[in-house]
Amino acid sequence: MNTVFFFRLMRNFAFFAVILGALQARAEPAHGISMYGDPALPPDFVSLPYARPDAPKGGSITLGNTGGFNSLNPYVHKGTSPWQLRFFTHEALMGRSWDEPFALYGVLAESVEVPDDRTWVEFTLREGARFSDGSPVTVEDVLFSYEVLGTEGHPRYHSLHAQIDTITQTGPRSLRITFTGDSRELALLAGMRPILSKAQWEGRDFANAPLADIPIGSGPYVVSDYEAGRFVQLTRNPDYWGADIPFRRGTHNIDQIKLDFYGDASVMFEAFKAGEISALREFNADKWARLYDFPAVARGDIVKSEIPHGKPSGMTGFVMNTRTPPFDDWRVREAMILAFNFEFINDTLTGSSQPRITSYFSNSELAFVPGPATGKVADLLSPFADDLLPGTLEGYTLPQSDGSERNRRGIRQAMALLQEAGWSAQDGVMQNDAGDPLAFTILLSQGSSENKAITDLYVSALRRLGIDVAVETTDSAQYVQRTTAFDFDMTPYRRALSLSPGNEQRFYWGSAAADQEGSRNLMGATSPVIDAMIDAMLVARSQEDFVAAVRALDRTLTAGRYVIPFWQYTVGRIAHDARLRFPEQLPIYGDGPNFMPQVWWFEDS
16 A cells, blocks of 8 residues: 555545544534433423423412512522522523433523533523513523623522533524533532513612512513512413423413512411411421311311422421530530430420431431441541541441430530530530630520420530520521621531532532631531542542532531431422412422422412
């Protein structure tokens, strides 16, 4: 063979191999995206599996919230807004299916495209997508939204913005986002950012908008009326652009949703009994069994529905602020857990009907397996052996009392740990060598009778230890302000977790978020091990590696003794107007914020 011809052939072969490889690496535009593999629903799906496509439209309902609000912008750090607004007034390029751990389907975007390595993502907008004022949703709106949310929006939006390299328009209705971070989840996170109207906010102070500035969204509902701190009226947009797209078919069926605000949960319950509220979630199994026997239930006007789910337990309990003494010492935190007589408190308040949370991801396959760490979990944690708190590798188990009120064994063990940490009881007062008393305050928000009852029972045990503990109750606005600024010692805490944890974990307990006001890292965790386990989770390339990383994270968080766990909610309990109906097929996430009233309907017959 001619030598020159041979090298030309090889050169051309190499060229075409590169082109072929590039074509193979480039995925085709798709209707959805999943963390691993393909989404479950086909391109021609009719509706979400837990929605009734032909559900009737109409009706009005009233839902209750405790506390108040001073903002209608849920996308900024300043102020308190009704939590429901994020789910009803605005949309993202893609939306979550609550029947899959992490799958997204097109909403504002008609298609999504990613390469195998997920280093970029490209979206193409639907041609008919419009805001509630009738203006079209454009690529410029999308580019503006990513920028303003990432720089002026709530801190929860900042992490993604920091991992974006470029955002460029690639066509009349398409844009591409390239990433600097090495995480498969970034493409999905990009699809879930709310899209704002550039015309409404450009050149204005987005972060400090007054209450009167109601954000213009593209969602099914608009804010049609409100009275500061008292109510918000949501009205289904009759000209909603997306009523017939597959993701929306059979959803948002109720014409009017009013959000009423009450001073506390007890007042709200009485309002529900009087027929002023259409539905109420109950988290206490004992109250569910005892208190929901009022006349409207007996008549059949109110129905009690129990909705199972497959979600992780998440974490509910008293969180301890580790930024300052005394909770910067894990031994003090463990002593606080030992002094918390869960078995007695659970029996007193719930009739022992609800199991205790045992870890952050308990009740799911992501929970750490009891006992010593093994396999890939051990491989991930072992390099940090010198930095791990006791129980991380060996296995950590919450203390269990005999159920008696005195909890003598727990108190003795707590006393021993406090002495080890430099505290001792002198004349009935727990103090250090300098004579300073062990003192802290439990911060509560008005309106939670259950948290108050738990606190009262706990405080009596702490005082038997000689601890100077005070209880401070503030209104909801001040409570949000205090906890946002980490101005507390101990406070009730609730962190819901999903079957698809991702970048938000850095915002929940990553070191960078510990001093970022407004972050969810209330405990102030600054652990290189936690950071490393989050990183391992984000770069996992298989489900097996992902599960191992989450289980290692779960071990590290649980053994960190940051929170005194309460009980878990293994089933959703909703008492509701009998005219409110929901589909028979339930999502794996059960009674989540996007289930009621998203796929419910009103049937007046």
